[in-house]
Amino acid sequence: xxxxxxxxxxxxxxxxxxxxxxxxxxxxxxxxxxxxxxxxxxxxxxxxxxxxxxxxxxxxxxxxxxxxxxxxxxxxxxxxxxxxxxxxxxxxxxxxxxxxxxxxxxxxxxxxxxxxxxxxxxxxxxxxxxxxxxxxxxxxxxxxxxxxxxxxxxxxxxxxxxxxxxxxxxxxxxxxxxxxxxxxxxxxxxxxxxxxxxxxxxxxxxxxxxxxxxxxxxxxxxxxxxxxxxxxxxxxxxxxxxxxxxxxxxxxx
Amino acid sequence: xxxxxxxxxxxxxxxxxxxxxxxxxxxxxxxxxxxxxxxxxxxxxxxxxxxxxxxxxxxxxxxxxxxxxxxxxxxxxxxxxxxxxxxxxxxxxxxxxxxxxxxxxxxxxxxxxxxxxxxxxxxxxxxxxxxxxxxxxxxxxxxxxxxxxxxxxxxxxxxxxxxxxxxxxxxxxxxxxxxxxxxxxxxxxxxxxxxxxxxxxxxxxxxxxxxxxxxxxxxxxxxxxxxxxxxxxxxxxxxxxxxxxxxxxxxxxxxxxxxxxxxxxxxxxxx
Amino acid sequence: xxxxxxxxxxxxxxxxxxxxxxxxxxxxxxxxxxxxxxxxxxxxxxxxxxxxxxxxxxxxxxxxxxxxxxxxxxxxxxxxxxxxxxxxxxxxxxxxxxxxxxxxxxxxxxxxxxxxxxxxxxxxxxxxxxxxxxxxxxxxxxxxxxxxxxxxxxxxxxxxxxxxxxxxxxxxxxxxxxxxxxxxxxxxxxxxxxxxxxxxxxxxxxxxxxxxxxxxxxxxxxxxxxxxxxxxxxxxxxxxxxxxxxxxxxxxx
Numbered sequence: 188x189x190x191x192x193x194x195x196x197x198x199x200x201x202x203x204x205x206x207x208x209x210x211x212x213x214x215x216x217x218x219x220x221x222x223x224x225x226x227x228x229x230x231x232x233x234x235x236x237x238x239x240x241x242x243x244x245x246x247x248x249x250x251x252x253x254x255x256x257x258x259x260x261x262x263x264x265x266x267x268x269x270x271x272x273x274x275x276x277x278x279x280x281x282x283x284x285x286x287x288x289x290x291x292x293x294x295x296x297x298x299x300x301x302x303x304x305x306x307x308x309x310x311x312x313x314x315x316x317x318x319x320x321x322x323x324x325x326x327x328x329x330x331x332x333x334x335x336x337x338x339x340x341x342x343x344x345x346x347x348x349x350x351x352x353x354x355x356x357x358x359x360x361x362x363x364x365x366x367x368x369x370x371x372x373x374x375x376x377x378x379x380x381x382x383x384x385x386x387x388x389x390x391x392x393x394x395x396x397x398x399x400x401x402x403x404x405x406x407x408x409x410x411x412x413x414x415x416x417x418x419x420x421x422x423x424x425x426x427x428x429x430x431x432x433x434x435x436x437x438x439x440x
Numbered sequence: 441x442x443x444x445x446x447x448x449x450x451x452x453x454x455x456x457x458x459x460x461x462x463x464x465x466x467x468x469x470x471x472x473x474x475x476x477x478x479x480x481x482x483x484x485x486x487x488x489x490x491x492x493x494x495x496x497x498x499x500x501x502x503x504x505x506x507x508x509x510x511x512x513x514x515x516x517x518x519x520x521x522x523x524x525x526x527x528x529x530x531x532x533x534x535x536x537x538x539x540x541x542x543x544x545x546x547x548x549x550x551x552x553x554x555x556x557x558x559x560x561x562x563x564x565x566x567x568x569x570x571x572x573x574x575x576x577x578x579x580x581x582x583x584x585x586x587x588x589x590x591x592x593x594x595x596x597x598x599x600x601x602x603x604x605x606x607x608x609x610x611x612x613x614x615x616x617x618x619x620x621x622x623x624x625x626x627x628x629x630x631x632x633x634x635x636x637x638x639x640x641x642x643x644x645x646x647x648x649x650x651x652x653x654x655x656x657x658x659x660x661x662x663x664x665x666x667x668x669x670x671x672x673x674x675x676x677x678x679x680x681x682x683x684x685x686x687x688x689x690x691x692x693x694x695x696x697x698x699x700x701x702x703x704x705x706x707x708x709x710x711x
Numbered sequence: 712x713x714x715x716x717x718x719x720x721x722x723x724x725x726x727x728x729x730x731x732x733x734x735x736x737x738x739x740x741x742x743x744x745x746x747x748x749x750x751x752x753x754x755x756x757x758x759x760x761x762x763x764x765x766x767x768x769x770x771x772x773x774x775x776x777x778x779x780x781x782x783x784x785x786x787x788x789x790x791x792x793x794x795x796x797x798x799x800x801x802x803x804x805x806x807x808x809x810x811x812x813x814x815x816x817x818x819x820x821x822x823x824x825x826x827x828x829x830x831x832x833x834x835x836x837x838x839x840x841x842x843x844x845x846x847x848x849x850x851x852x853x854x855x856x857x858x859x860x861x862x863x864x865x866x867x868x869x870x871x872x873x874x875x876x877x878x879x880x881x882x883x884x885x886x887x888x889x890x891x892x893x894x895x896x897x898x899x900x901x902x903x904x905x906x907x908x909x910x911x912x913x914x915x916x917x918x919x920x921x922x923x924x925x926x927x928x929x930x931x932x933x934x935x936x937x938x939x940x941x942x943x944x945x946x947x948x949x950x951x952x953x954x955x956x957x958x959x960x961x962x963x964x
């Protein structure tokens with residue numbers, strides 16, 4: 188599969204910052220990936236998302252070093268706080284989702300069709316006529332993802348998308364990601380929620396101080412989930428079980 | 441540090457026509473660690489706002505220690521109760537993180553003496569001289585929490601204290617709360633994060649549709665799959681492990697599960 | 712109080728350009744007209760405007776509160792300190808022409824405020840955006856205008872939350888002038904800083920959804936216009952020009 192995004196020894200420094208937020212990052216992102224990026228706060232996961240999707244430095248300013256090739260026609264981005272991503276100008280969910288396609292001057296019917304498709308994919312068709320300000324955090328975040336998908340981006344980046352959501356809504360959001368990737372897109376998620384990430388990831392990368400510290404299969408990289416930590420502390424050998432069923436299977440009874 | 445008892449008696453509250461609290465009776469003793477859980481709209485946050493006089497109940501009585509909250513203003517309640525809001529950005533304003541954390545104590549007429557240690561406790565020592573908005577969003581949440589802890593309240597009320605935090609940050613919050621609860625501070629936390637609840641709470645009060653649906657020790661409720669399902673919740677990872685392996689003693693804290701698993705023989709490769 | 716209030720009045724249903732044209736005519740008229748009879752006709756027109764939007768009561772109340780300081784100032788300046796002849800009202804000696812002048816000036820201010828508030832209350836930001844999009848106005852300008860319409864309610868909400876947070880940290884409201892001044896920082900700064908922090912995210916999210924696209928946006932649901940409304944808007948323009956012409960002709964003569 189050809190890569191949608193290629194980074195070769197890429198680095199990035201925010202405007203006015205003394206040290207780079209990313210250094211020496213080499214990474215390919217391909218269609219069908221659900222790539223999870225983790226790391227402690229400030230490690231550079233959010234920055235990696237912005238660099239990989241082209242929003243840094245174009246929109247945020249700053250300086251990019253190294254090589255970056257973005258073959259993707261269009262990239263979408265979703266942040267943690269749903270309400271800051273709304274236009275604030277749309278009175279219905281459908282209009283909010285249609286905002287993207289409408290911005291590119293697509294014919295009216297094409298715009299409405301794109302919005303319908305996105306709502307179906309996120310299973311929020313029942314919210315179409317509702318006012319965005321009346322929705323719960325979980326519903327709103329699904330609207331935001333649908334709004335990003337309505338433009339049919341080839342790469343969808345999500346920065347801690349479930350941070351503000353209750354457990355049910357968080358599960359629903361993560362459950363949708365594999366289907367999006369299966370439709371031929373690349374999904375990149377930056378998150379500290381290793382449990383949920385482990386359920387959906389096809390690849391994982393850990394950042395430390397702006398550099399890649401580990402990369403590979405989720406089972407190897409995302410071993411900071413609670414079952415993994417517990418198993419490790421109780422003497423379980425590698426690879427550590429990432430979830431409870433895996434842990435149970437490893438216990439010799 | 442001496443905690444206070446928080447007592448809610450027959451409290452009702454309505455937003456206009458809509459009744460948000462329909463008769464709540466709750467008593468949290470000094471030094472108790474209680475988690476308030478329940479679906480969105482259950483009235484959890486509304487209840488906590490009544491405790492700090494941000495709203496007045498339409499019926500019933502709220503007391504914190506010997507104070508009748510109805511006779512107090514929010515800034516007066518700040519002398520006894522520290523309220524950590526869910527969204528930190530609504531309070532950060534000072535030039536540096538340290539100055540912002542010192543704001544609360546200064547309002548209460550206390551010095552900046554405790555600020556540095558609170559910052560270190562939450563891992564913020566390295567950013568003390570930065571502007572709050574130069575610090576990433578999850579860390580800003582910790583700055584806001586530090587600001588509340590620095591006020592050394594007798595009662596701590598926290599609204600979703602771990603939302604958006606990574607594992608290390610969460611463990612720091614848990615440790616900070618444990619330290620204070622051990623010293624006698626009353627802790628009441630609203631949270632969806634049952635992993636956090638398992639680590640930080642001894643008692644869980646679940647609310648639904650404006651009423652207290654259940655009030656049980658954490659160790660009991662977290663192992664009751666059906667009761668949790670009725671609240672739209674799943675057992676935390678620790679309890680799931682405990683239930684799946686039949687571990688004795690209903691361990692809910694990570695270290696308890698690890699202790700219970702010591703001596704386990706592990707299969708080398710996953711099946 | 713200040714901000715859009717949904718409704719079904721003639722003003723709500725009119726094309727947003729019509730509503731704004733009516734408000735604009737009242738505003739400009741208030742600067743042009745100076746004679747007592749003219750001004751009181753203007754005020755009557757503003758009241759009628761507000762009533763046709765179904766928002767007279769709330770707008771009048773807010774307009775009253777907002778213009779109260781100005782009325783007070785006018786009465787002090789012109790009523791107490793104006794020229795002879797004077798009349799006695801209770802313990803006060805008031806200048807008759809001064810009171811008349813104060814009434815006229817106050818009337819003009821009130822008409823302006825009432826027209827402005829009514830326009831805000833009856834113009835849906837969403838419909839305005841659609842109207843401007845249908846006319847081909849670039850999105851940057853429509854967003855700027857529409858966002859200013861929604862900024863006040865959003866700021867108010869945010870300000871209320873900040874007030875609560877700071878009170879819970881022990882900030883006492885009221886007290887001496889110095890105390891109030893000191894309270895400004897903790898209250899105003901989070902308002903601005905928080906808004907700016909959110910703007911960063913919103914800019915990225917909107918950019919990702921094509922807000923900066925050079926293509927002409929598709930209007931999905933443009934508010935209906937009519938030749939009658941267009942004629943009305945043209946007539947208002949003529950009226951305003953005539954009012955200024957009248958004013959300058961009078962000044963010459």
